[in-house]
Amino acid sequence: MKIGELANLTQTQVETIRYYEREGLLPETARTGGNYRIYGDAHAARLSFIRHCRGLDMTLDEIRVLLHFKDAPSENCGEVNALLDEHIGHVAERIRELRTLEKQLKSLRELCRETQDAGHCGILNELTEIARHPGGLRTTPGMFMARIRGQRRARQCQRRRATRVKWYLSRVPQHFCLTVSFTFQASRRDSQ
Structure with a gap:
């Protein structure tokens, strides 16, 4: 043929x-x-x-x-067995690397839960930040994960603060909020 x-x-x-x-x-x-x-x-x-x-x-x-x-x-196949064992080890190592990569990608995905303008996209911002540092995403998984956890904690703290402010404002009489707002706006106009 x-x-x-x-x-x-x-x-x-x-x-x-x-x-x-x-x-x-x-x-x-x-x-x-x-x-x-x-x-x-x-x-x-x-x-x-x-x-x-x-x-x-x-x-x-x-x-x-x-x-x-x-x-x-007719030759002994011991070397074939050793070759396959070594190849299995390489495959297992690559699987570990892929699992680490999957965790990194999932953590990266956590940074942007809702659609918004690209300028505020957590994924794009984090990728930009990682690109600024030599080594990038794949070589420093521990640092990457720590930064992700830190950002997650910061967002949780912001949410808690916003919840506390809302709770506090719900307890303050309405006329007081209007007075504070009016006073703040008046002082801004005077300073301009």
Whole structure:
């Protein structure tokens, strides 16, 4: 089969097949009189194996090791086990990083609960603040989370103060509030 047929059979881009050939993952192929590459079932099986390993997020170097042992079935597979254990460790580390990222994004989302003008958007303001500091969001999760908690506490304090003022004003006679307001407005006019 020609490269286009192999690409259709394995659902792989032609350029990807050529790349794997350049990287030595696919063996050399026979050529026709017109200099077309001719692929066999073994190429399709090997390409499918490579694609499956890539789907498991293995690097090309890891795939080379696996292909070496696949091509030498009588060798001990201890190195294959070690390779997979190491890969599992990398995946577990990335999962931890992604969970940290998820927490950071959720905390960032907490900064803007309601729609408002973009100039007062807590998310945009926090991202701007983070961008001002070298290292940014991902390298200082502890500092980021502390800043988020601090901002959350500040908003809670503002709400409590506003609630206390409302409660106090609800206890003050109405005519007193009007007098204070009138006096304040009059003093502002006099000072201008």
